[in-house]
Amino acid sequence: MAGRSITELRGGRVYDPAHGIDGVVQSIYLCDGQVVGAPSDPSDIKVSHDLSGCIVMAGGIDIHTHIGGGKVNLARMMLPEDHRQDLVARGRHPRMGSGHAAPSTLTVGYRYAEMGYTACFEPAMLAANARQAHLEMGDTPIVDKGAYVLLGNDDLMLRMLAGKEPGVKVRDYIAWTLRAAQAMAIKVVNPGGINAFKFNQRKLDLDEQNAYYGITPRQVLLALADGIRELGLPHPLHIHGCNLGVPGNLDTTLATIAALDGLPAHLTHVQFHSYGTEGDRKFSSGAAAVAEAVNRSPNISMDVGQILFGQTVTESGDSMRQYAGSAFGSPKKSVLMDIECDAGCGVVPFKYKDKNFVNALQWAIGLELFLLVSDPWRLFLTTDHPNGAPFTTYPHLIRLLMDRSFRNDMLKTINPDAAAASTLASIEREYTLYEIAIMTRAGPARSLGLGNLGHLGVGARGDVAVYVDHPDRERMFTTPRFVFKAGEMIVRDGRVIASPTGATHVMRVDYDTSIERTLDAYFERYMTVSRRNLAVADGEIDGDGRGSLIAHGARRSS
Amino acid sequence: MPEQLAENSDPSTLHHAVACPFCGLLCDDLVVAETRGALSVTDNGCAKARIAYARPVVAASPLVNGKPASLDDALNAAARQLKRSRQPLFGGFGTDIDGARAALALAERCGAIVDHLHGRALAHNVRVLQTRGLATTTLAEVRNRADLVVLVGADINDDFHEFARRCLRPSSALAEERLATRRVFHLGPAREAPRQPGVDAESIACSREEVLDLVNALRALRLQRQPRLRGKRLQAVSNLAGAIAASEYAVFVWTPGQLGEDGDLVIGAVCDLIADINRSKRAAGLALGGNDGGQSAIATAAWLTGYPLQLSYAGRTLEYDPLRYDTARLLAAGAVDSLLWVSTFNPHPAPVTDLPQTVIGMPTAQASSMRGVYLPAGTPGLDHRGQLIRTDGVVALPLPQLRDVALPSAAFLLHEIAKRMG
Ligand code: SF4
Numbered sequence: 016m017a018g019r020s021i022t023e024l025r026g027g028r029v030y031d032p033a034h035g036i037d038g039v040v041q042s043i044y045l046c047d048g049q050v051v052g053a054p055s056d057p058s059d060i061k062v063s064h065d066l067s068g069c070i071v072m073a074g075g076i077d078i079h080t081h082i083g084g085g086k087v088n089l090a091r092m093m094l095p096e097d098h099r100q101d102l103v104a105r106g107r108h109p110r111m112g113s114g115h116a117a118p119s120t121l122t123v124g125y126r127y128a129e130m131g132y133t134a135c136f137e138p139a140m141l142a143a144n145a146r147q148a149h150l151e152m153g154d155t156p157i158v159d160k161g162a163y164v165l166l167g168n169d170d171l172m173l174r175m176l177a178g179k180e181p182g183v184k185v186r187d188y189i190a191w192t193l194r195a196a197q198a199m200a201i202k203v204v205n206p207g208g209i210n211a212f213k214f215n216q217r218k219l220d221l222d223e224q225n226a227y228y229g230i231t232p233r234q235v236l237l238a239l240a241d242g243i244r245e246l247g248l249p250h251p252l253h254i255h256g257c258n259l260g261v262p263g264n265l266d267t268t269l270a271t272i273a274a275l276d277g278l279p280a281h282l283t284h285v286q287f288h289s290y291g292t293e294g295d296r297k298f299s300s301g302a303a304a305v306a307e308a309v310n311r312s313p314n315i316s317m318d319v320g321q322i323l324f325g326q327t328v329t330e331s332g333d334s335m336r337q338y339a340g341s342a343f344g345s346p347k348k349s350v351l352m353d354i355e356c357d358a359g360c361g362v363v364p365f366k367y368k369d370k371n372f373v374n375a376l377q378w379a380i381g382l383e384l385f386l387l388v389s390d391p392w393r394l395f396l397t398t399d400h401p402n403g404a405p406f407t408t409y410p411h412l413i414r415l416l417m418d419r420s421f422r423n424d425m426l427k428t429i430n431p432d433a434a435a436a437s438t439l440a441s442i443e444r445e446y447t448l449y450e451i452a453i454m455t456r457a458g459p460a461r462s463l464g465l466g467n468l469g470h471l472g473v474g475a476r477g478d479v480a481v482y483v484d485h486p487d488r489e490r491m492f493t494t495p496r497f498v499f500k501a502g503e504m505i506v507r508d509g510r511v512i513a514s515p516t517g518a519t520h521v522m523r524v525d526y527d528t529s530i531e532r533t534l535d536a537y538f539e540r541y542m543t544v545s546r547r548n549l550a551v552a553d554g555e556i557d558g559d560g561r562g563s564l565i566a567h568g569a570r571r572s573s
Numbered sequence: 574m575p576e577q578l579a580e581n582s583d584p585s586t587l588h589h590a591v592a593c594p595f596c597g598l599l600c601d602d603l604v605v606a607e608t609r610g611a612l613s614v615t616d617n618g619c620a621k622a623r624i625a626y627a628r629p630v631v632a633a634s635p636l637v638n639g640k641p642a643s644l645d646d647a648l649n650a651a652a653r654q655l656k657r658s659r660q661p662l663f664g665g666f667g668t669d670i671d672g673a674r675a676a677l678a679l680a681e682r683c684g685a686i687v688d689h690l691h692g693r694a695l696a697h698n699v700r701v702l703q704t705r706g707l708a709t710t711t712l713a714e715v716r717n718r719a720d721l722v723v724l725v726g727a728d729i730n731d732d733f734h735e736f737a738r739r740c741l742r743p744s745s746a747l748a749e750e751r752l753a754t755r756r757v758f759h760l761g762p763a764r765e766a767p768r769q770p771g772v773d774a775e776s777i778a779c780s781r782e783e784v785l786d787l788v789n790a791l792r793a794l795r796l797q798r799q800p801r802l803r804g805k806r807l808q809a810v811s812n813l814a815g816a817i818a819a820s821e822y823a824v825f826v827w828t829p830g831q832l833g834e835d836g837d838l839v840i841g842a843v844c845d846l847i848a849d850i851n852r853s854k855r856a857a858g859l860a861l862g863g864n865d866g867g868q869s870a871i872a873t874a875a876w877l878t879g880y881p882l883q884l885s886y887a888g889r890t891l892e893y894d895p896l897r898y899d900t901a902r903l904l905a906a907g908a909v910d911s912l913l914w915v916s917t918f919n920p921h922p923a924p925v926t927d928l929p930q931t932v933i934g935m936p937t938a939q940a941s942s943m944r945g946v947y948l949p950a951g952t953p954g955l956d957h958r959g960q961l962i963r964t965d966g967v968v969a970l971p972l973p974q975l976r977d978v979a980l981p982s983a984a985f986l987l988h989e990i991a992k993r994m995g
């Protein structure tokens with residue numbers, strides 16, 4: 016047998032929560048792109064890196080980051096002033112580009128890799144825009160990627176529900192949509208509300224009817240969550256609920272959790288959905304109540320959507336709420352779109368100010384949620400990039416979670432009324448590295464059913480991030496010593512040295528193909544593309560050696 | 574005779590649901606017959622498409638300084654030209670997304686400035702986006718939800734011809750009642766009002782220059798201010814203002830390429846009007862444009878760099894400046910010293926210039942007499958597969974290969990030039 020070529024990562028402190036490994040000093044071996052066991056023949060080790068004093072984790076996985084698709088690209092086009100302040104000079108990365116809140120695809124890939132992230136999931140792909148989303152993700156280097164496709168505001172789904180179509184039809188439609196859009200999961204945004212906005216409704220509560228179809232958000236949520244469970248998709252319905260950003264929406268969030276009644280679901284950017292109406296300004300933290308509900312609902316996972324102060328841009332499929340928010344935009348300009356009887360979007364630049372009461376309290380609410388939700392396996396670290404802040408703020412956010420005195424120092428600098436209105440100062444919890452590894456690696460991988468990602472066991476993909484242990488966790492997580500992607504070193508001392516192409520992850524479940532005839536007729540009668548042309552073919556993603564596809568299956572065969 | 578027999582056994586292939594690349598609408602319901610490399614549209618599609626598909630394939634050889642050359646020699650000559658150039662300009666940019674990706678990669682490599690054939694028109698819309706923002710909609714929303722459509726200085730008789738059949742007056746819509754009561758208005762020269770059968774547009778005739786005044790008058794009426802109009806014209810505009818007030822979903826359509834130099838002012842005024850309406854009812858805009866891969870060019874540039882066109886790779890960092898990096902101005906000012914011109918959908922000739930050029934695309938009369946390199950390339954959607962983004966900026970469509978005439982794609986040629994840059 017010819018000698019193998021093994022890379023040894025020797026003697027780092029390993030955090031691999033999927034295997035319960037919590038800071039154990041041990042070596043990791045990489046061969047042919049994978050993690051392998053310790054070689055019996057030491058001469059197989061061709062390269063060895065001494066990692067003493069280093070922290071070793073699997074590559075990071077961002078479960079919710081807006082990196083590709085129409086609204087992201089609108090934000091880019093709309094904000095030359097954003098890029099001008101953060102241009103990537105020739106030679107800094109393999110290709111030129113720009114940041115900051117709406118970075119170019121090239122820059123997104125390099126910067127994620129430079130933080131030790133090796134996979135990113137775009138949470139708001141529209142079936143009507145799926146081809147473009149995949150084109151953009153295809154031009155996002157290094158990281159693996161995947162996307163969640165939106166359902167629940169498309170006229171077809173609402174017609175199906177209004178027409179009391181049987182659940183099996185809805186399930187076939189969900190499965191077909193996953194396939195056609197080459198998606199990893201299903202997301203719903205303001206269930207039925209985006210559609211209602213097209214009929215000039217300006218808000219839609221959980222039990223309020225869409226004026227045209229007579230369907231309520233509750234019906235949409237249950238139909239989708241139930242369909243997804245029946246199909247056996249690993250990632251449950253990804254929910255951006257009703258009333259985003261509305262003071263008092265904490266009640267909507269609690270009612271949504273209650274409505275799900277045990278059905279698996281993921282609530283996204285919960286910070287934006289945890290507002291009360293107490294106090295002089297009728298704006299207060301609902302974090303404690305929401306965290307409590309999440310803690311006692313094992314069917315629910317969530318991500319926070321932490322805000323951090325500074326200029327960013329908000330991009331959302333929630334045209335209804337983005338329109339309402341456009342009055343507060345800065346700089347003053349916004350895009351609003353009604354999209355293809357399928358969805359909508361709104362893009363509003365926004366500056367979060369630490370001296371502004373509402374913004375400061377939003378910051379505190381996000382941190383309260385992080386610290387009050389007890390199970391890191393059901394809580395993922397996000398800023399809802401770029402809605403709460405650009406993803407490049409993650410190291411800072413991690414420090415806020417891990418370092419109480421730093422957190423309290425920051426708390427002293429924000430709007431004092433907001434600081435006083437928050438319980439943050441009294442919360443003692445500090446995240447451990449193990450918990451950070453769960454929230455940014457093992458948890459997202461388990462939730463998405465990614466199999467060989469997010470851990471370091473034998474057979475795992477050789478996606479590894481190595482950080483120099485430093486008490487300043489922000490510094491530590493900003494500049495990894497090494498990052499490996501599929502066994503290849505791609506980052507050294509925080510700088511990209513190689514730029515391989517990541518894979519695209521998709522979910523495939525069987526469905527009764529007779530749904531395609533129904534859809535053909537619908538597309539023919541009402542749409543402006545044919546069903547066949549809407550669907551993104553495999554070759555458009557993995558053709559010409561450009562990219563590759565990794566297809567995942569249901570948790571169980573249905 | 575066996576040959577005769579072979580000809581009789583029908584050699585043509587029918588392609589269904591073909592997406593047409595010849596204007597920004599990308600109608601995808603064409604049926605195209607292919608017979609030994611000759612194409613003809615047999616169902617759907619407009620006259621423009623029928624003519625474009627039927628264009629004969631010209632067996633063209635690569636040329637270097639007007640003389641036939643091997644592909645390899647021509648590619649080498651193109652690479653040499655770029656290497657010698659201190660400030661290249663990439664113009665035309667009439668290509669699909671893969672072509673745009675390849676062009677931008679090459680531009681980065683040689684520090685080029687990049688513009689599109691329809692760069693100025695595209696920039697009108699982008700400027701409005703960057704200054705005040707937009708509320709827009711897409712083709713299927715127009716088809717299904719609109720009860721009022723206003724064509725603002727938009728002539729859809731040639732380009733965008735099928736907008737009438739597919740969106741304005743389709744055979745069916747989700748909101749049938751809205752389709753049944755849908756009103757269509759046209760603002761602009763009477764001869765430009767839609768002539769497609771069944772559209773029945775209510776025409777408010779005015780010159781192109783007056784379109785802006787009329788839009789402002791509409792807005793004044795909504796805000797209960799005195800419009801600067803009188804007589805019949807005031808009556809007509811008041812009638813439209815009434816229709817807007819009565820509508821549930823009004824769509825305003827403009828064509829940036831037809832609006833002239835102050836197109837951004839017209840678009841901005843329409844967007845102000847839309848914003849007013851959206852305070853109480855629903856309205857949205859729709860730009861019809863993006864021909865010759867224009868929409869794809871600005872979208873691809875935006876995701877790869879952060880900036881739409883026009884932009885420059887000449888410096889240490891990217892620079893975006895639609896005014897400064899405009900093809901005609903750069904050439905007039907002598908600010909560039911070579912031109913790489915790509916036009917694969919239509920035989921748009923490169924601007925007249927003495928500079929060394931590389932032209933990629935359809936053969937033009939000019940190619941044989943120019944100083945530089947001509948590289949024949951196929952048309953995406955006919956000669957090779959591709960992808961394009963529709964005028965509404967949302968839907969991207971796959972383009973099929975309908976025949977095999979051994980013409981390379983622009984993307985292939987651009988990659989080959991890049992390889993030879995050393
Ligand atoms: S309207 Fe445009 S896209 Fe449609 S067939 Fe004519 S040229 Fe082609």
Ligand SMILES: [Zn+2]
Nearest residue numbers: 079138284399
């Ligand atoms: Zn989000």
